[in-house]
Amino acid sequence: MPFLKLQFKPGVNRDTTNYSNEGGWWDCDKIRFFSGYPQKLGGWIEATSERFLGTCRQLKNWATSFSDNFLGLGTNSKLYIEVGGYYYDITPLRTTLTTPATDDCVETTSGSAVAVFAVTAHGCLTGDYVTVSGVTGDVGGIPDAELNTEHVITKINNNSFSVTVSTAATSTVAGGGGSSIDIECQIHPGFPATTLGYGWGTGTYSGTAASPLPAFGWGLASPQPIDIPGQDWFLDNFDNDLVANIRVLISGGGAPVGGPIYYWERGTTVNPISALETRAVPLSSLAGASAVPEECYQVLVSQNDKHLLAFGATPYYVSPDPKPPFDPLLIRWASQDAPQVWAPSTTNSAGFLRISRGSKIVRAITTRQEIVVITDASVSSLQFTGTTDVFSLQELSNSTSIISPRAAAVASNVVFWMGEDKFYMYDGRVQPLPTTLREYVFKDLNYAQSDQIISGTNEGFNEIWWFYPSRTSTWNDRYVVFNYLEQAWYYGTMERTAWLDTPLRSVPFAVTTGENDQSNGTLYSHEVGIDAAGEPMEAFIQSADFDIGDGEQFMLTRRIIPDINFNQSDVGGTTPTVNITVRPRSFPGSQYENDPSDTQNVIETSASIFTQQIYVRARARQMAIKVASDQIGTQWQLGTLRLDARPDGKR
Numbered sequence: 001m002p003f004l005k006l007q008f009k010p011g012v013n014r015d016t017t018n019y020s021n022e023g024g025w026w027d028c029d030k031i032r033f034f035s036g037y038p039q040k041l042g043g044w045i046e047a048t049s050e051r052f053l054g055t056c057r058q059l060k061n062w063a064t065s066f067s068d069n070f071l072g073l074g075t076n077s078k079l080y081i082e083v084g085g086y087y088y089d090i091t092p093l094r095t096t097l098t099t100p101a102t103d104d105c106v107e108t109t110s111g112s113a114v115a116v117f118a119v120t121a122h123g124c125l126t127g128d129y130v131t132v133s134g135v136t137g138d139v140g141g142i143p144d145a146e147l148n149t150e151h152v153i154t155k156i157n158n159n160s161f162s163v164t165v166s167t168a169a170t171s172t173v174a175g176g177g178g179s180s181i182d183i184e185c186q187i188h189p190g191f192p193a194t195t196l197g198y199g200w201g202t203g204t205y206s207g208t209a210a211s212p213l214p215a216f217g218w219g220l221a222s223p224q225p226i227d228i229p230g231q232d233w234f235l236d237n238f239d240n241d242l243v244a245n246i247r248v249l250i251s252g253g254g255a256p257v258g259g260p261i262y263y264w265e266r267g268t269t270v271n272p273i274s275a276l277e278t279r280a281v282p283l284s285s286l287a288g289a290s291a292v293p294e295e296c297y298q299v300l301v302s303q304n305d306k307h308l309l310a311f312g313a314t315p316y317y318v319s320p321d322p323k324p325p326f327d328p329l330l331i332r333w334a335s336q337d338a339p340q341v342w343a344p345s346t347t348n349s350a351g352f353l354r355i356s357r358g359s360k361i362v363r364a365i366t367t368r369q370e371i372v373v374i375t376d377a378s379v380s381s382l383q384f385t386g387t388t389d390v391f392s393l394q395e396l397s398n399s400t401s402i403i404s405p406r407a408a409a410v411a412s413n414v415v416f417w418m419g420e421d422k423f424y425m426y427d428g429r430v431q432p433l434p435t436t437l438r439e440y441v442f443k444d445l446n447y448a449q450s451d452q453i454i455s456g457t458n459e460g461f462n463e464i465w466w467f468y469p470s471r472t473s474t475w476n477d478r479y480v481v482f483n484y485l486e487q488a489w490y491y492g493t494m495e496r497t498a499w500l501d502t503p504l505r506s507v508p509f510a511v512t513t514g515e516n517d518q519s520n521g522t523l524y525s526h527e528v529g530i531d532a533a534g535e536p537m538e539a540f541i542q543s544a545d546f547d548i549g550d551g552e553q554f555m556l557t558r559r560i561i562p563d564i565n566f567n568q569s570d571v572g573g574t575t576p577t578v579n580i581t582v583r584p585r586s587f588p589g590s591q592y593e594n595d596p597s598d599t600q601n602v603i604e605t606s607a608s609i610f611t612q613q614i615y616v617r618a619r620a621r622q623m624a625i626k627v628a629s630d631q632i633g634t635q636w637q638l639g640t641l642r643l644d645a646r647p648d649g650k651r
Helices: 438-442 447-452
Strands: 004-006 025-029 031-034 037-040 044-046 056-063 069-075 079-083 086-089 093-097 106-108 114-117 129-133 150-152 155-157 160-164 173-176 182-186 195-197 226-228 230-238 241-249 257-264 296-302 307-313 327-333 351-354 361-367 370-375 379-384 391-397 408-411 414-418 423-426 430-432 454-458 463-468 478-483 488-493 498-501 508-514 517-526 539-543 555-561 577-585 603-608 614-620 622-629 641-647
Touching: 025 488, 031 478, 031 488, 031 539, 056 230, 056 498, 056 508, 069 230, 069 241, 069 508, 069 517, 150 160, 230 296, 230 447, 241 296, 257 307, 296 327, 296 361, 307 361, 327 361, 327 391, 351 391, 361 408, 361 414, 408 454, 408 463, 414 454, 414 463, 454 508, 555 577, 577 614, 603 614, 614 622
Parallel strands: 454 498
Antiparallel strands: 004 641, 025 539, 031 037, 044 517, 056 069, 069 079, 079 086, 093 182, 106 114, 106 173, 114 160, 129 150, 129 182, 155 160, 195 226, 230 241, 241 257, 257 296, 296 307, 307 327, 327 351, 361 370, 370 379, 379 391, 408 414, 414 423, 423 430, 454 463, 463 478, 478 488, 498 508, 508 517, 539 622, 555 614, 555 641, 577 603, 577 622
């Protein structure tokens, strides 16, 4: 009997039964399809040995006219710019405490490594970052060098805050440090992800105007658990400079909270170090600023016409008129080439429009000559007109959804995004994106953490990636990929909180931060090498069941002729090898192994670059093949396997 060629359609299908998916792939992890055939993903390495603080969900890469190659990172704790492998902290300041309030404000207790800064009405919160300078001389035996640095606040009350240093005090001091102490207080950090808060102390006591949490009376516990929202950033470049704003995310359908807009200026010196050692400032503090929105969901620069836009914003008003309520459907823009000028007039191009459908703007994303604005119920096109109206707004669809602000990406001028229960695309018209993994993804998704979902492109392989938290996880632990050239879907396991494919740095970048360790954020370069940051990458693909013969007769399989490409493998003198598992079954409803109705168990073997044929002995009506690798330095692509089988009766 001639050999049976095992040829499968590209992509993984989990929206049908295993048997009905004959001729396709059923399960996988860390593989992709290239030219129709599965291969192991490319590897990743640490892009820099430096670490950053907080959970990063936003990466922005841009080049300046001075040939700088900057990478902006926004975390729940900090705002950074990475260049040359180093992170520069440009987190804006909330305020600076100085003399006379800070005179001799340092207090110590003998035997304790806790330093107390007694400053009335400091406005800090536990977890805030402060930078102290100007302390002169040791205080209670604690060296001034340990005091004159950045600290994280561990405890507060209205008139003091505490930090922990390395050296325990040798004496108790009621107040010291001198009269030249300055304390720079950075903006309040947020939470890395939405969490449930219970009881007394949920958020700031009694709530404040700056708090997104509901207010309860002093000493009273919240009557029910509430969402403590995660904090996110949106970043864009205005020419050489960086524009940023905070967006506080509330999962489960709650309205997000907008934040102020900040601006970091590159400056005109050739060496950017002096600028990198300065912090971003409120946009409203720039010279000539007018009517800058106090809050917004997202800032975005219309690069072709140089307008800075705010999506979801505080409406324009003129003081002393009362501040109007935040409008989650309002689009405002600053005057052309003047990102700080937002007050409309006859001599500038500042203005505003409002989307009429939906309850909130979730994401704005640039493509072609338009900005696609996605609300929780509609999709609209915002286009620069060059007339006195400046921008025009056209509704494209009124029956869509989007699951998170980061769930949209653009590739080949097409917008792809993940909705609440399906995927969408916009290529001139809005339409559902057909998928073979709809049931698999949306039934294994933690909707309570849906705001963590991120997406990005991998243009080198024609892919759109989405990272999402599975049903039993509170963190992004899975991914799903759509290959728009192959029209193939596949998925796997990987923890990433941010992803950026940038032509300015040749490979995609991604970020991971430990769920329980926010001080060890790591930036990875993907599609570099063939291992997972120096560790073996466990990858596999398994076919759906296929009939060996006519589906009625049992077939006796004797050998497999492998077709596996091990090019690019680098295992240091050993032979690159993959594991091959043969999974025979007698009936579609039976198990692969340990089933009394089956006559064969799963057969495990291996293949290397030197393997010409693999001898197996399996008797069944149908079969599945699995190819896997867990060896460091091994890269493989699977071709067309051939199966040697002959009829062996009907019983």
